[in-house]
Amino acid sequence: MVTGQLEVKLRIIYTGVFVKDTEALIARWKGATLSEVYGHHLTLEFRPSKVSLPFGRDIDLKVIGVLDTDEVQALVICRESLGALHCKNEVPHITVACAKGIKPFASNAALEKGYKPIIPFYVKGKIGAFTDKGNFFGSGYLDR
Numbered sequence: 527m528v529t530g531q532l533e534v535k536l537r538i539i540y541t542g543v544f545v546k547d548t549e550a551l552i553a554r555w556k557g558a559t560l561s562e563v564y565g566h567h568l569t570l571e572f573r574p575s576k577v578s579l580p581f582g583r584d585i586d587l588k589v590i591g592v593l594d595t596d597e598v599q600a601l602v603i604c605r606e607s608l609g610a611l612h613c614k615n616e617v618p619h620i621t622v623a624c625a626k627g628i629k630p631f632a633s634n635a636a637l638e639k640g641y642k643p644i645i646p647f648y649v650k651g652k653i654g655a656f657t658d659k660g661n662f663f664g665s666g667y668l669d670r
Contacts, residue, residue, distance in 0.1 A: 536657035541574055542567040543585055543611070543651035545620065551601070551649050555592065558623035560599055564630055565622045568603055568651065571614045572631075579611070579653055587620075587649045591641040593633065599623045600633040601649075602641050611653070617641070620649070 545551050548565045552558050558565065568587060570579070591602030603618040617637040621630040 536655075536659055538574055538577060538655045538657055540567075540572045541570040541577055541579055541653075541655045543570065543587060543608075544654050546650045546652065551620070552622060554647060554649075555589075555601060555622065558599060559594075560597075560623035561626045562624045562628070563622070564624070565620060567656075568613070568618060568620050569615065570611055577655065579655075581653055581655070583653045585609070585611070585651050585653060587651055588646050589620075589644070589649055590646050591643045593619070593637055593641040595636060597625045597628045598630075598633045598636050600637060600641075602637065603649075604646070607648075 544567045545565065552563070552565050586607065588604040588607035589601045590604045593600040593602065599622040600619045601622060603613075603620065605613065605618050608618060615634055615637075617634070619633055619637055621633040624630055624632060
């Protein structure tokens, strides 16, 4: 018997909090000055083996610091603003931009060396995932 539902298995590349207004976030900081602009998410876990998250839930991320080098630019997120969400990165962050040839994960090592604290501000996001199909799910405004 067909129930009208289709089960689709997607391989999750990463789970994260997806920024609702990337342009406003980048402008709020100072603008991306490196060539490869990102700024669209905070990675919770890369290639998770098991996922149990409240997909689609809105969350306010508290930005508490910045990293601005010749290779990467990132905004540091207060771990407590993630609530019960677990971020696998040592320093939760949103990679804003990278120099040509530099991958976004380079922010991880750079942030472990330190960052500049700032007067905090908040960024609105939604919990979701990026899959092998290139789609976000559980985050209606990002579905492609």
